[in-house]
Amino acid sequence: MIQLTLHNLKIMARNRHSTFWALFFPLLLVVVFGLFQVGNFGGADVNVVNNSTNEASKEFIAQISSNNFFEVSQVDSIETALTRLNNGETEYVLTIPSEFNYNMDGTLSLQYTDQDPQQNEITLLMLSNLLNQSNAEFSSRNLIQTIELKKPETTYFDTVLLGLVGLGIMTNSIISIAVKISNYRNQSILKRMLVTPLPIWKFFASEIAAHLILAIIQAIIILGLGILLFGASIRGNPASLLFIILMGSIVFLNIGFIMSAWTNSPSAASGMGNAIALPMIFFSGTFFSVTTLPWIMPVVSQVLPLTPMLSALRDIGLNGYPIWSVWQDIAALAAWIVVTSIIAIKVFRFS
Amino acid sequence: MDEAIRVESLKKYYGKFAAVDDISFNVQSGEIFGILGPNGAGKTTTLEILEGLHSPNDGSVTVLNLDVLKHPKEIKSRIGVQLQSSAYYDYLNLLEILTLLASFYPPNVRANPTEILRKVDLENKSRQRVNTLSGGEKQRFTIAASLINNPELLILDEPTTGLDPRSRRNIWQLIEGINQSGITVVLTTHYMDEAEALCRRIAIMDNGHLIAVDTPANLRASLEYQHAVKLTVETPLTEAQIVSLNNLDADIETKSENTYAIKLKGGTASLDLLLKSIVADNVKFQNLEITPVTLEDVFLDLTGNELQEAP
Numbered sequence: 001m002i003q004l005t006l007h008n009l010k011i012m013a014r015n016r017h018s019t020f021w022a023l024f025f026p027l028l029l030v031v032v033f034g035l036f037q038v039g040n041f042g043g044a045d046v047n048v049v050n051n052s053t054n055e056a057s058k059e060f061i062a063q064i065s066s067n068n069f070f071e072v073s074q075v076d077s078i079e080t081a082l083t084r085l086n087n088g089e090t091e092y093v094l095t096i097p098s099e100f101n102y103n104m105d106g107t108l109s110l111q112y113t114d115q116d117p118q119q120n121e122i123t124l125l126m127l128s129n130l131l132n133q134s135n136a137e138f139s140s141r142n143l144i145q146t147i148e149l150k151k152p153e154t155t156y157f158d159t160v161l162l163g164l165v166g167l168g169i170m171t172n173s174i175i176s177i178a179v180k181i182s183n184y185r186n187q188s189i190l191k192r193m194l195v196t197p198l199p200i201w202k203f204f205a206s207e208i209a210a211h212l213i214l215a216i217i218q219a220i221i222i223l224g225l226g227i228l229l230f231g232a233s234i235r236g237n238p239a240s241l242l243f244i245i246l247m248g249s250i251v252f253l254n255i256g257f258i259m260s261a262w263t264n265s266p267s268a269a270s271g272m273g274n275a276i277a278l279p280m281i282f283f284s285g286t287f288f289s290v291t292t293l294p295w296i297m298p299v300v301s302q303v304l305p306l307t308p309m310l311s312a313l314r315d316i317g318l319n320g321y322p323i324w325s326v327w328q329d330i331a332a333l334a335a336w337i338v339v340t341s342i343i344a345i346k347v348f349r350f351s
Numbered sequence: 352m353d354e355a356i357r358v359e360s361l362k363k364y365y366g367k368f369a370a371v372d373d374i375s376f377n378v379q380s381g382e383i384f385g386i387l388g389p390n391g392a393g394k395t396t397t398l399e400i401l402e403g404l405h406s407p408n409d410g411s412v413t414v415l416n417l418d419v420l421k422h423p424k425e426i427k428s429r430i431g432v433q434l435q436s437s438a439y440y441d442y443l444n445l446l447e448i449l450t451l452l453a454s455f456y457p458p459n460v461r462a463n464p465t466e467i468l469r470k471v472d473l474e475n476k477s478r479q480r481v482n483t484l485s486g487g488e489k490q491r492f493t494i495a496a497s498l499i500n501n502p503e504l505l506i507l508d509e510p511t512t513g514l515d516p517r518s519r520r521n522i523w524q525l526i527e528g529i530n531q532s533g534i535t536v537v538l539t540t541h542y543m544d545e546a547e548a549l550c551r552r553i554a555i556m557d558n559g560h561l562i563a564v565d566t567p568a569n570l571r572a573s574l575e576y577q578h579a580v581k582l583t584v585e586t587p588l589t590e591a592q593i594v595s596l597n598n599l600d601a602d603i604e605t606k607s608e609n610t611y612a613i614k615l616k617g618g619t620a621s622l623d624l625l626l627k628s629i630v631a632d633n634v635k636f637q638n639l640e641i642t643p644v645t646l647e648d649v650f651l652d653l654t655g656n657e658l659q660e661a662p
Contacts, residue, residue, distance in 0.1 A: 003454040007443060014442035187438030195402045195432040196500075197424045198455035 001202045008210035022176055026168030026222055033160050034230030044123040045071045046092040047081040052100040069126050089156050092123060111147045154318045158233060161226040162313045163286035168222055169215045169245060170252045170306055175273035177211060177256030182269040190350045208253055215249040236316035240323040247333040248309035254340030261347040280306045308332035353380035355504050355535040361410035363396055370396040374561035376554050383536040385550030392556040394539035395435055398508050402432050415503060428456055431502030433493045435509050439481045445492060446477040449499055456500040471495040471525060487518030494525060505529060507538040511545060523549055543646035557654045570649045578622060579648060580613035583638040592632045599624050
């Protein structure tokens with residue numbers, strides 16, 4: 001069986017094309033999100049909380065909006081704005097006082113984190129310049145009160161990075177196994193195995209073992225890239241993360257086996273695998289929180305296997321929770337393993 | 352003599368369709384046994400039951416004196432199997448595939464992969480992949496793969512289908528060599544020349560039925576006639592000429608206006624009479640073909656159908 005597992009790994013290593021592309025897609029997303037995160041070179045993403053209703057405040061907002069340096073969006077409450085700041089969804093929170101006017105009776109408040117001091121300086125300077133232009137009279141006065149916050153514990157990128165680990169492992173497990181088994185069946189390789197005395201469970205066990213090793217390598221590459229290149233911070237016990245990754249991977253491999261049985265050709269298996277994987281990427285909250293989804297979507301999300309996997313990965317990886325605290329997610333994954341194993345064994349076809 | 356295979360009243364249904372309908376035969380140890388029949392005759396199904404891929408609906412099957420239902424694993428480790436259209440891993444070379452296959456068998460039966468490749472003359476391609484091989488080489492490789500466990504019985508499903516004549520002869524020699532080393536061989540084919548050239552005994556199958564089992568010579572001798580004559584004449588034969596030919600021990604069938612198929616009974620002696628009669632009756636012939644009966648004729652006689660569609 002070890003022989004078979006090693007040969008399987010050898011096959012994957014030589015089938016560079018598909019293995020590379022399977023790994024490439026989530027990595028591409030890591031790079032995209034990583035660049036997106038640090039990408040506003042020379043610009044500042046500002047959330048404005050306007051506590052005033054007067055013309056002056058509106059005029060002022062219009063003024064900063066028209067400046068190319070600022071990416072301005074208005075937010076209703078300071079709480080929302082600070083949450084967004086903490087999640088890394090914005091860089092600055094600018095609060096306009098209710099008594100704002102051109103006499104500058106009140107003080108503007110600018111809140112930001114200590115993540116990028118250089119950019120903070122530039123932003124502050126740009127904002128002062130704008131104010132000076134609007135009303136030179138008050139240029140001497142220090143109009144901006146700055147509040148520097150601690151760099152947030154977790155950034156949006158950290159959250160997405162763990163989502164991408166789940167995404168990569170899910171798509172790779174489902175599609176690669178579905179296509180592979182479909183190929184083996186079409187080429188009678190499965191039949192050829194059956195005429196040898198090899199117990200068939202060993203055949204499956206070695207396929208699963210080889211793919212689990214691939215999943216681990218994939219997770220290491222995705223997390224490594226995110227951490228080393230884009231400064232993601234992932235906490236938690238690596239062994240706990242690994243455990244969740246393996247559980248999720250087994251569920252998705254089983255789904256891949258089922259897909260291969262339900263289709264007659266490798267391309268159909270690939271299509272069906274994609275059709276299953278893609279909606280799951282969105283409904284399980286890989287990129288954004290599912291609680292904001294309308295209608296029954298949050299409920300749908302709860303019954304998908306990627307949801308508990310991501311939830312456990314984030315609780316452990318972002319919050320550093322111990323593994324027993326995510327027992328509900330583990331139980332959900334275990335249930336998925338049992339159900340998909342039973343279906344896979346029932347529907348599997350050798351020819 | 353020992354029996355390598357014994358099949359008794361074997362039946363296999365797919366739904367209502369009887370793929371194999373009550374067949375019985377046995378294969379002696381050390382012989383090359385052929386199952387001859389057209390596509391869809393039930394040859395492959397029969398083999399796959401022997402190999403343990405399907406279970407019979409009825410009847411009993413023993414391979415190497417073991418019941419296929421009770422000892423599938425032991426049978427599998429003692430027989431070598433070449434499937435009709437089996438491919439092998441795309442991303443492994445020949446040596447690696449054989450090494451992998453060998454690992455599926457108990458250590459005491461494993462053959463040396465390099466030696467096996469030498470046996471089928473593919474030693475110099477051991478680092479290549481299957482998809483770089485020619486059709487004949489591929490087929491030799493699949494036979495090599497079936498020898499990986501030093502089998503006592505080798506089952507080959509249409510080993511030469513789709514090959515050019517030279518590669519076919521090459522495979523025949525290989526199979527004969529394997530048989531001479533003491534391995535019993537069972538093969539299916541729809542080529543009667545292959546069955547004739549290789550097999551000590553032949554089972555003829557059609558539509559799931561077993562029609563005859565015997566040596567090629569006995570099967571041919573079982574026909575009423577020993578020679579098939581095809582006569583092409585310049586002008587159609589007259590009544591008198593036909594009557595005269597009919598006086599020979601022969602059946603005359605008019606194939607077209609000026610061609611006649613004559614089934615000539617009575618062995619070599621009647622050949623002489625036929626030629627004399629043609630000369631005496633002053634038949635102007637364009638062409639005269641005389642062939643000893645073949646398994647093709649036997650098949651036609653037994654089933655009323657051609658074994659192969661006309662080329």
